[in-house]
Amino acid sequence: MKAQDKQIGAPMNRVDGHLKVTGAAKYSAEYELPNIAYAVLVGSTIARGRITSIDAKAAEKAPGVLAVISHFNSPKVPGFDTAGKDPSQPATAGGPIKIFKDDKIRFNDQPIAVVVADSWERARFAARLVKAQYAPEKHKTNLEASASEAFLPTAAKKNPKHPMNDYQRGQADAYKTGAIKLESEYVIPTEVHHPMELQAITAHWEAPDRLTIYDKTQGTMATRRDFAREWNLPEENVKVIATFVGGAFGNALHSWPHESAAIIAAKVVNRPVKLMLTREQMFTMVGYRPYTWQKLGMSATPDGKITAITHESIGQTSTYEEFTESTLAQTRMMYQSPNVTTRYRLAALDIGSPIWMRGPGEATGAFALESAMDEMAFMLNLDPLEFRLRNYTDKDPENGKPWSTKFLKECYQLGAERVGWNKRQLKPGSLRDGEWLIGYGMGVGTFGAHRGAATVGAQLLPDGTVLLQCATTDIGPGTGTAMTQIAADALGIDPKRIRFELGNSSFPKAGTQGGSSTVNSVGPATQEACLALKDKLRTLAGAGNAAFASAKKEDVTLADGYLTLSSNAAAKVSYADLIKQGGDKAVTVEAKPGGEGQKYSMYSFSVHFAEVRVHELTGEVRVSKLVSCADAGTIINEKTAGNQMKGGAVGGIGMALMEAAHIDDRFGRYVTKDFADYHVPVHADSPDVQVAFVNQPDPHVNALGTKGIGEIATIGVAPAIANAVFNATGKRVRELPITPDKLI
Amino acid sequence: MNQFQYVRPSKAQAAIEAVAKDANATFIAGGTNLVDLMKRGIATPQKLVDINRLPLTKIERENNGLRIGALALNSAVADDKQVREKQPLLALALNAGASAQLRNMATVGGNMLQRTRCAYFYDLTMPCNKREPGTGCGALEGINRMHAIFGFSDKCIAVHPSDMSVALVALDATVLVTGPKGERRIPFADFHRLPGDTPEKDTNLERGELITAVDVPDGPFTKHVHYQKVRERASYAFALLSVAAALDIENNTIKAARLAMGGVAHKPWRLTAAEQSLVGKPATEETFRQAAAVAMQGAKAFKHNAYKLKLAPNTIIQALKTAAAA
Incomplete structure (x- = not known):
């Protein structure tokens, strides 16, 4: 690759691809520290009540066991007494479970004890010997049964400007008096993230007041903050390492009880402790997409103009923590409608806390909104794409601001062509291939183009490599690769000479990888740090070389071993000389959003087109084509971005056709506990997903023009498939x- | 996992003795189900008798049929030339089961002996008469989407998960076993049990009895066969229900028929009355529809599996149509 080629946009292979496929990449359960011990959790077998006794005698006597820790003997965790609700997370009320602090059971499989042993097998064996007695109380695990007790989130009650408050423009519930109207209820079951890598932590107290944890997290700094608070330590005394994360989809956005348990265990046995959850435990204690009930009312004129939408939802949360998400956001801004009402409520149940799962609330809300759009188009005898075009908005109807950029019409056109939308018939059940009924459907997605502050350090190494460091994480999208490309362009050097290190809370700070915001935030910081490094080197070179002193920084080139000027090949200063003058000191630059968010409404957009085949006798659904088109601003790496879109689309297939975690309400306990019962798509379920990007830079979000991909890859896929199933069969399924069984 | 002893005899007699004499001993072959059950504490054998050294992997001609060794791998049977020629229904059913990796480990004998996938059976904290007699049936009034519509009792409504066994019961196979009292032959239809009052017993094998082979007699079902498995995803899932269909058709008239269902009962469910209703009739959708109606006599659903009352006849019709067209 020539140094002067532009790297942004190139389909570069992942910089860590070789490490990953050869097993050299180290994940949080793979740090074999000296004298390490292993911890296994014991979970409660009731959903609500109190622990009356724990018999740990047999476990304590089992071979290799170092400790059995429960609320009866746990050391005091100082932050459990002082830390109340987390002020950095205003969307929540209450707080995470304070593990082993009291005898209260708040959900089934809540950790009640942790067994530590000298091998994982011995810890697992002993964990089964721990016997607990309970005083059970009546539990609630069913959202419909608790719907009458649903409440406005506390954060909204306290703050009338909080986005979880009821929203209204125009008249409330105006759809009820509309000429043509519908009112439909939709249900999303509990879905579980289930990344391939299980949740795992290796906790190591390097000194009584210094903690290092190798942890599966999407945010090294957020995790550092949480555990520094839990142990009343200065943040710099806690180090969080997450060099590689094997997928997360949101379930590592929060600190969970197993992490606290491992840290307590390491304190008790005074050895590093490794704790990895089982797949079964991944259902119960590390979050999920909450079961959500929704009602959507819509009215329109006979010529296809929406006159009103009301969208209500009740999402489930735990009894100890109020989890909220933006289920109703898309409804407020996607279509031109003079009257819009939204009402968001929570139902607190005796289950673990939910957490954002890819696309999060927007994906849940889009199932209702985009299904209703299809239902209304059908009532109006209109092509659903035409119906959306008739209600297209050129500015944000929620706040009246112009879009920073919006190329959704271009996405519609691209996707419709690729899926063969012209074959779609208005009348359901018109197309078939033998016993297979064929249908086409579409669903739209949008997600805020969020950007936060991020800092990147850039440093010239003696061998000419530029080392970049940032505390951000890479849960799979290829952050290190994208940043390498951005840096290569900013420095004008071969990407092979750049090393981007991440996943360490000691590196220059960055936010959590979530909400499709990493490239938007860390990208500009990387770019600015590289430009600053180049300018610093020019300044250093200028001290002894007049040609550099007067040169413009764009003119400066980093060639093999030398700093030179593109306008003057004779001017050169060796790296060795620069380093002697302090050129190897890192330049650290923070990049922050400005006031652009005040002026513009900034969103990424996507549309998904599905062709499905439904067997008329067995009701099996196969997605035969899936086309995802995105307006996500500048695409840094077409390959990894395309990969991210495909992954999100496959997640959408799971959401549409198979994913559901069921609780038996009599026991308040999941009956889906493994991949035999909880189905995620296999290769045979996924067509070769076609991805197209508009690839138009957004000049307002940041200098790179990016808007974010992760969420819009999933938002809108499930309704596209549901709408295609309706087009194939005439059956409208409103419960995923x-x-x-729902189609025969 | 509990501690256990492990032995690997090279003679069948030694293996049989080891299990016959020890109530806490059990055979292990591929281990694709047993090891899972041990990890979860559902099976707690104190001695594993590994039979993989026994010479029971052959597939050979024997008395106008195929004799398939109990240790023949699922993948080896599915790919065997004689099986594909003489008993294509069996190959289809095998390939519909599990994943390629599991089929490469699982044996014919082990496939027959796999335990139910009922979620209540798999959770030590929930009631389950099959796992712990007398604790009740969690599924009876629980989440019973996957459960039986035929042959259940109030003690157990679980289903047998094997695909292979559905084909074998349709093909009139015979199970060959050797035990402390010698050899015996068990017709496949009598191998698995209905739950009755003893759901803890899946089969009629006695302690120490070792499956050595399965005999599948030659028949006319070499062309018009189909295994229709309905599941929520395209691969690697247990059946919501499945149908094994085999027809012998001459001049568009059905001379003989075999029909069995999986995912509907505690054992692979042979549909003898429906088979008889097909004989002598033209191979038409109407005939298949009538057979499906006969097949469904006596079916009864629970709260979450009523869909099976419609899915089962639909799947029978689809399987027969596909078999006839094959």
Whole structure:
């Protein structure tokens, strides 16, 4: 690759691809520290009540066991007494479980004890010997049964400007008096993230007041903050390392009880402790997409103009923590409608806390909104794409601001062509291939183009490598690769000479990888740090070389071993000389959003087109084509971005057709506990997903023009498939997943 | 996992003795189900008798049929030329099961002996008469989407998860076993049990009895066969229900028929009355529809599996149509 080629946009292979496929990449359960011990959690077998006794005698006597820790003997965790609700997370009320602090059971499989042993097998064996007695109380695990007790989130009650408050423009519930109207209820079951890598932590107290944890987290700094608070330590005394994260989809956005348990265990046995959850435990204690009930009312004129939308939802949360998400956001801004009402409520149940799962609330809300759009188009005898075009908005109807950029019409056109939308018939059940009914559907997604502050350090190494460091994480999208490309362009050097290190809370600070914001935030910091490094080197070179002193920084080139000027090849200063003058000191630059968010409404957009085949006798659904088109601003790496879109689309297939975690309400306990019962798509379920990007830079979000991809890859996929199933069969399924029993 | 002893005899007699004499001993072959059950504490054998050294992997001609060794791998049977020629229904059913990796480990004998996938059976904290007699049936009034519509009792409504066994019961196979009292032959239809009052017993094998082979007699079902498995995803899932269909058709008239269902009962469910209703009739959708109606006599659903009352006849019709067209 020539140094002067532009790297942004190139389909570069992942910089860590070789490490990942050869097993050299180290994940949080793979740090074999000297004298390490292993911890296994014991979970409660009731959903609500109190622990009356724990018999740990047999476990304590089992071979290799170092400790059995429960609320009866746990050391005091100082932050459990002082830390109340987390002020940095205003969307929540209450707080995470304070593990082993009291005898209260708040959900089934809540950790009640942790067994530590000298091998994982011995810890697991002993964990089964721990016997607990309970005083059970009546539990609630069913959202419908608790719907009458649903409440406005506390954060909204306290702050009338909080986005979880009821929203209204125009008249409330105006759809009820509309000429043509619909009112439909939709249900999303509990879905579980289930990344391939299980949640795992290796906790190491390097000194009584210094903690290092190798942890599966999407935010090294957020995790550092949480555990520094839990142990009343200065943040710099806690180090969080997450060099590689094997997928997360949101479930590592929060600190969970197993992490606290491992840190307590390491304190008690005074050895590093490794704790990895089982797949079964991944259902119960590390979050999930909450079961959500929604009602959507819509009215329109006979010529296809929406006159009113009301969208209500009740999402489930735990009894100890109020989890909220933006289920109703898309409804407020996606379509031109003079009257819009939204009402968001929570139902507190005796289950673990939910956490954002890819696309999060927007994906849940889009299932209702985009299904209703299809229902209304059908009532109006209109092509659903035409119906959306008739209600297209050129500015944000929620706040009246112009879009920073919006190329959704271009996405519509690209996607419709690729899926063969012209084959779609208005009348359901018109197309078939033998026993297979064929249908086409579409669903739209949008997500805020969020940007936060981020800092990147850039440093010239003696061998000419530029080392970049940032505390951000890479849960799979290829952050290190994208940053390498951005840096290569900013420095004008071969990407092979750049090393981007991340996943360490000691590196220059960055936010959590979530909400499709990493490239938007860390990208500009990387770019600015590289430009600053180049300018610093020019300044250093200028001290002894007049040609550099007067040169413009764009003129400066980093060639093999030398700093030179593109306008003057004779001017050169060796790296060795620069380093002697302090050129190897890191330049650290923070990049922050400005006031652009006040002036513009900034969103990424996507549309997904599905072709499905439904067997008329067995009700099986197969997605035969899936086309995802995105307006996500500048695409830094077409390959990794395309990969991210495909992954999100496959997640959408799971959401539409198979994913559901069921609780038996009599026991308040999941009956889906493994991949035999909780289905995620296999290769045979996924067509070769076609991805197209508009690839137009957004000049307002940041200098790179990016808007974010992660969420819009999933938002809108499930309704596209549900709408295609309706087009194939005439059957409208409003409760996901669309399994054969619902179609026959 | 509990501690256990492990032995690997090279003679069948030694293996049989080891299990016959020890109530806490059990055979292990591929281990694709047993090891899972041990990890979860559902099976707690104190001795594993590994039979993989026994010479029971052959697939050979024997008395106008195929004799398939109990240790023949699922993948080896599915790919065997004689099986594909003489008993294509069996190959289809095998390939519909599990994943390629599991089929490469699982044996014919082990496939027959796999335990139910009922979620209540798999959770030590929930009631389950099959796992712990007398604790009740969690599924009876629980989440019973996957459960039986035929042959259940109030003690157990679980289903047998094997695909292979559905084909074998349709093909009139016979199970060959050797035990402390010698050899015996068990017709496949009598191998698995209905739950009755003893759901803890899946089969009629006695302690120490070792499956050595399965005999599948030659028949006319070499062309018009189909295994229709309905599941929520395209691969690697247990059946919501499945149908094994085999027809012998001459001049568009059905001379003989075999029909069995999986995912509907505690054992692979042979549909003898429906088979008889097909004989002598033209191979038409109407005939298949009538057979499906006969097949469904006596079916009864629970709260979450009523869909099976419609899905089962639909799947029978689809399987027969596909078999006839094959």
